[in-house]
Amino acid sequence: MYEGLLGLHSLLRWLILLLLLINIFRSLVEADAPYTDYDKKWNLRLLIVTHLTLLLGLYQYFFGPKGFTYFLQFGAAVMKDAVMRFWAVEHISGMIIAAILITISRSVAKKDIPALKKNKKLSTLYFVALLIILASIPWPFRFEDVPWFRGIN
């Protein structure tokens, strides 16, 4: 089961990136046009997929071979090893910050404020979340054991 959930966690990254790009595009193009329920739905889709990925990540962090397990096995030495530090600290903190920004975007999307102001706030939140996620993903060119598409290649 762990492998299956890891595959899902891994593949959902592509959906999050796609949804972020769609939301960024929608908040930048015709930014002063009224913010519709259709826009709100795209924001909701992003929120749901992010929170699902986060839940799967928490499960992997506490029950998988990496993450918290590294602390339990190696203690403070984890911080001196770049790979262990990434899994034990950097991945989880970066992704939680990004998820918080996306959650804040949900409340901004619901606010009754002028469309231009709303879209400006939203595009900033999405863009910062995108940068943090891109920096916190374990890309195959940094980690030999992480494929581009787990379960597919």
Ligand code: HEM
């Ligand atoms: C929400 C955005 C997140 C994205 C886009 C994301 C993305 C990824 C990706 C692409 C992998 C590599 C999977 C593979 O080996 O094929 C991974 C692994 C992992 N993620 Fe995340 N992650 C996110 C959030 C989190 C969070 C919040 C945690 C911890 C609470 C977490 C914990 C882990 C762990 C422990 C692994 C390694 C699992 C293993 O190899 O056994 N992730 N994540």
